[in-house]
Amino acid sequence: VRLGDVARIELGLVEDRTFFRGNQEPMVGIGVIRQSTSNTIDVADRVKALTAKINPGLPDGMAIKESYDASVFVQASINEVYTTLFVSIVCVVFVIYMFLGSFRVMIIPAVTVPVSLTATFIAMYAFGFSVNLLTLLALVLAIGLVVDDAIVVLENIVRRIQEKGETPLVAAYRGARQVGFAVIATTLVLIAVFVPITFLEGDLGRLFTEFALTIAAAVAFSSLVALTLSTMLASKMLTPSTSRPTRLVETVNNVFRSARKRYRKNLVKAVRAPKKVLLAFAALVALSAVFFVNINQEFAPSEDRGAFFLIVNGPEGASFEYISEYMTEIESRLMPFVEAGEINRLLVRAPRAFGSIEQFNSGIAIVILTDWSERRSAWDIMGDVSKKLSDLPGVRSFPVMRQGLGGGTGKPVQFVLGGSTYEELAQWSETLLAKINEDNPGLVGVDTDYKQTRPQIDFVVDYDRAADLGVTISEIGRTLETMMGGRRVTTFLDKGEEYDVIVEGERSEQTSFDDIQNIYVRSDRSGELIPISNLLSITEYGAADQLSRFNRVRAITIDASLADGYSLGEALTYLNGLVDEHLPDEAIVDYKGESRNFMSSGDSILFVFLLGLAVVFLVLAAQFESFVHPFIILATVPLTIGGGLFGLMITGQSLNIYSQIGLIMLVGLAAKNGILIVEFANQLRDVGYRFNRAILSASVIRLRPIVMTGLTTIAGSIPLILASGAGAETRLVIGTVIFFGVLASTLLTIFLVPLLYTLLARNTGSPEDVTRQLEAELPAATRARGG
Known part of the structure; x- marks a missing residue:
């Protein structure tokens, strides 16, 4: 008997039970995944170059898009950052x-910007860093930091020329020496602030290590430039005439002189009434604590990344x-967005899984939006998509924006319940859902x-x-597997x-339990064909698709969007409150994905x-x-932090990893x-x-450089x-913290x-x-030794 006689x-x-379409056109998807050490933009550019090379040789009507x-x-984010820079x-x-x-x-302080940035690029190259978003x-x-040291040095030189009548050369020499200690001190403080960021663990630590060391390098080079290049330029370029204000800025100087007089009067009053000032200080610190408690917290700000995913789940089985x-149907409902010009490409695939497919109850739509300047916010579009699909009775669909940090497409809330048995966990999860x-x-969502809804079929063999009939168990199992x-x-x-x-068996004969009547196995003893239905019974029930463990504990994950x-x-906080109120003490709580990053980052940032x-x-x-002096200096930190928190609160932003770095x-x-x-003052x-x-x-004289560096x-x-x-959300949140924090620091710390x-x-x-004590004691010590 030939195989062709009994089989097709x-x-x-x-597996032919798949489809993939783009803007309602049938397509074949080709995915390119970069290696972990490669550059995203470089890989994309090479793929585009290869595509342009292959397309001319393809048959008519076929193209790689x-x-x-x-x-x-x-x-796009990098281009926006270049513009911002x-x-x-x-x-x-x-x-x-x-x-x-x-x-x-x-020109003197302005030249520190290109010099410091160029030197910073050299340091980045030495560290092995790339030019990336962070x-x-x-x-x-x-940018605002690297000119601060040069401004402090230059302002002091100009002041000495104007008030003491010194020549530019002498003023440059004495002025730089006079503020050299302060310049070095502020530089070391800024570096000391940024370097501990490198102690952050995991992916977060690797990302923000580059951020921290880049700023630290820029600040270090700016200090060097301020005490060397800026001082030299001031000695060569300044003259008594150039040190006087021009008509263009006369108004600014007049306003500042008037403000300095009022500041002196108010400062005298503040020093004479310390209790009132300290009470106001305590009130502002308490207000900062109120801001901190009432600001929403999340792992990272929600970014419009120019594309989102629509996850679709049908009934199990x-x-x-x-x-x-x-x-x-979902594709047809979303096509009006394409026609309106808000969606550039609508890719639809079913089932969602790749590779060896065992389930067919899921699908995914990848929604690629048009340029940011040509459409609404992605969040508004996602809201409209949810409304359009809300009346579909047989599936559940929810849009998800790809995460900025971590790159996942899961829901932000992933709350893990751990326990001893899945039955117990199922009861707990049902309680929370209720x-x-x-x-x-x-x-x-x-x-x-x-x-426990995925249809399961058990074939129970009568051993x-x-x-008795001479049929082995392996023969029965292999036959069932094949057919x-x-x-x-x-x-x-x-x-x-x-x-x-x-x-494999014909799919048309795998649709009901009655089809098993047509399957036979051969007896090793008699050689006869025996209906397999005579050797087993069938049990149908519902069971879970998978039994998960998390940290080696049986677990069920509750996920949701926000x-x-x-x-x-x-x-x-809400879910933890439900657990504390309604679940027994032995319930274990843990987190996955963005929720886990959020919980761990809070402790890391605090450290x-x-x-x-x-x-x-x-x-x-x-x-x-x-x-004592460090305590006096750092006592202003709560006020500055309070200013940053105030900015977040009034602008409706959240406390997240970027705003925490800003703080x-x-x-x-x-x-x-x-x-x-x-x-x-010393x-x-x-x-x-x-x-x-x-x-x-000291306060009045240093008011000008403080205001200048703050501004x-x-x-x-x-x-x-x-x-x-692209990426405006992350830049906005850290810019808001710096703006309001520095404004508060400038106004209150003086x-x-x-x-x-x-x-x-x-x-x-x-x-x-x-130094003076040593100079006083040295002559006596010299005389005693000589005696």
Whole structure:
């Protein structure tokens, strides 16, 4: 008997129950996945070049078209950051010009920007960093920082020329020496703030390590440039005439002179009424705590990444025909978005799985949107898509935006319940789902990964009867596998390629239990064909598709998306509250995906923040040779942090990994103003100024560089706040923190630092005290040795 007499032999697909369409046109999808160490944009460019090379040689009517391309968002974000970088430079240079009043003078601090950034690129190359979104964001933030040291040095030189009548050369020499300590101190503080960020663990640590070290390198180089190149340029380019303000900025200078007089009067009043100022300080700190408690918390801001995924799930055990019908309906409902120009490509696939497909009850639509400038927000489009599909009775669909950090497509809420048995876990999950349905604060598409609804069929073999008839168990199992499913039996070669040989039953005879009556097995004893139905019974039941474990514990995961205005932190707090209230103590709670990143990042950022604060305190203590002066300087940190939190609250933004990094930056920025005042007050005391006069004069004299450096940092953050296009959400949140934090620091620390210095530092000395003591004791020690 030939095989062709009893079987139909054909060269075909392993699985033909799939479809893939783009804008309703049948297609074949080809996916390209980059290796972990490769560059996304480089891979995409090479694929596009190869596509352009292959297309001319394809048959008529066939072409390779670009569909989903992850590099589009990356490239667009980088282009936006380049634009932001340029605008930041312009804003910072303009602020410098408005205060200094001369293009010749403006060039001196402005030149630190290209020099410092070029040196930073050299450091990035040495560190092995790439030019990516985070390193470019670091450079944008560094724009306002790298000019600060040069401004402090230049302002002091100009002041000495104007007030003391020194020549530019002498003023440059003495002025740089006078503020050199403050410049080095602020640089070390900023570096001390950023370096602890490298202690973040996991992917988050690897990403933000590049961010932190890039800023640290830029700040270090800017300090070097300020004390060398800027000082040299000032000695060559400044003249008494260039040091005077021009008509263009006369108004600015007049306003500042008037503000400085009012500041002096108000500062005297504040020092004379310390209780009122300290009470106001305590009230602002308490208000900052209120801001912190009431701000929504999440792992990362929601980004419009230019594409989103529509996940579709049908009933367990649903057929390919069933899901195909629904996917076609979904496709037709979404095509008006394509016609309206908001969706560029609509890719639809069923089933969702790739490779060896065992389930056909799922589908996916990949929605590639048009350019950011040509459409609404992706979140608005996703909301409209959800509404259009909400009345589909046989499937559940929910849109998901690909995550920025981590890159996953899962729902943001992934709440894991662990326990001893799946039966117990199922009861617990049902309890939570019931409570969520009673009072849902903002969870969308709530689901679990444990559903006892997948149809299961058990073939129970009668071992005794099979043995009596001479049929082996392996023969029964192999026959059922072949006829009811399929089995790979061997391979064959064709034109150098190896293919599987698959033996399977006709699908038309696998639709009901009655079809098993037509399957026979041969008895080894008698050689007769025996109906397999005589040797087994059939049991049908529902069971879970999979039994999951998490951290080696039996687990069920509850996942959900979030409604607009409802944060991940609120969702997890709500679910934990339900567990505490309705589940027994032995219930184990854990997290997956973005929820796990959110929970772990909070502890990591807190550790980094406290470590940075401790390192800054120790650095200042070593430089000032005192524990009192660092305390005075860092006492302004709560006010600065409060300003950043206030900005987040009034703009409706969240506390996330980017805003937390911004808050850490504010520690160094807040300390900078205090260093300028405290260090100069110590210098004035060293030259014989009385205590009260020293702190008052230091505060008034240092007001100008404090305001200038504060405004340049604010100016550098404005383009981040006004950002649009790809990646604007992350730039906005960190820009908001810097803008409001530095504004609060500039306005409030100029009063708090002098007051605390007056109250706490009266009996302290300065680093020069030890020098004077040594100079006084050396002659006596020399005479004693000579004697």
